[in-house]
Amino acid sequence: MHRDTASQRLHGDLIGQPGSRDRLNTPALILDADAFARNVARMADFARRHGLILRPHAKSHKSADIARAQLASGAVGLCCAKLGEAEALAAEGIDGLHLTSPVVTPPGIARLAALARRIAALSIVADHPDVVDALAVAAQGGPPLTVFVDIDPGIHRTGVASPQEAVALARRIADHPSLRYGGVQFYCGAQQHIQDFAERRAAIVERTDYLSTCLAALTAADLAPAIVTGGGTGSHVIDAELGVLTELQVGSYIFMDREYSDCDLGDGGAKPFETALLVDAGVISANAPGLVTIDAGLKAFATDTGPPAILAGAGESARYRFMGDEHGAVIGPDLPGIGARITLGTPHCDPTVNLYDAYHVIRGDVLTAIWPVTARGRSA
Incomplete structure (x- = not known):
């Protein structure tokens, strides 16, 4: 029995709809199904x-x-x-x-x-x-x-x-x-x-x-x-x-967070596992040259292992910088405009997951399910 979550209330009606990933409120914890x-x-x-x-x-x-x-x-x-x-x-x-x-x-x-x-x-x-x-x-x-x-x-x-x-x-x-x-x-x-x-x-x-x-x-x-x-x-x-x-x-x-993605897990062979945990964020300000502000800051990522990697939505050379509790800066020469989506990887998965109430399970551009983080905050 799933507990009711804010994510379920916000996004439950999007499940199964084409293009529903782009309609999620951000920041959103994404699981590539x-x-x-x-x-x-x-x-x-x-x-x-x-x-x-x-x-x-x-x-x-x-x-x-x-x-x-x-x-x-x-x-x-x-x-x-x-x-x-x-x-x-x-x-x-x-x-x-x-x-x-x-x-x-x-x-x-x-x-x-x-x-x-x-x-x-x-x-x-x-x-x-x-x-x-x-x-x-x-x-x-x-x-x-x-x-x-x-x-x-x-x-x-x-x-x-x-x-x-x-x-x-x-x-x-x-x-x-x-x-x-x-x-x-x-x-x-x-x-x-x-x-x-x-x-x-x-x-x-x-x-x-x-x-x-x-x-x-x-x-x-x-x-x-x-x-x-x-x-x-x-x-x-x-x-x-x-x-x-x-x-x-x-x-x-x-x-496969960034910590493990940076490791050679198989003695030089192909990576055995894929990045499946992501965070989708939105551009909320684009008023400075070479920098846009997204709505994912210290409350969206664990910070013990450095900044998240930018995986999609900005130029290949773009990089992320923490900008406060609620905000992050994406810096680079080829940046999207206001309202655009940027996808980031998680630096350290365990404490990042604990910041969210649910996973948004995605297949392609479709939200297929919302899974609660059942034991979120259960540290005792």
């Missing part, structure tokens, strides 16, 4: 060919509709970064959810236990014995809660800090009758956007060697993990080659 579908199919095929479980990360899209498309293509479930994301997706009928960040507070653990009773399959990571004990208490009286040992890949964000701690925590999970030891998580987030493939591969190989020492220690303690989950869009080819991970947590492949 055909490029998106090809991206989903390509990653699903990649996972099947390499014998890998596919559990895409919903933090990239926060959308029940996109989750359904991924499940239909063969994914076993979805990853969620936050408990609120999982709750929002579960309310839309999405199951097989894995929380990739620890939940440690009493209110959060109570919500987690309640969610575990509402859906068929829920798992979570932990990196501290006290949290494992609290999860075990909360899970009593319900189905066993699946808990993964989160292993620090070296950035000290979350995760146990040594093979010995991994063994101790896995044993603690396994010893609680209300918990089920699911395996280990190892996500090398810091390495995903290294642009050069050889450099990224070397970094992932070094970290995977460390993961292998943890897995050897667990195996020696009769705690060999059934699932080793992790990886991402930037490392999926390397992870498949190394053969240590059994499950992929890829996320941004469905959209």
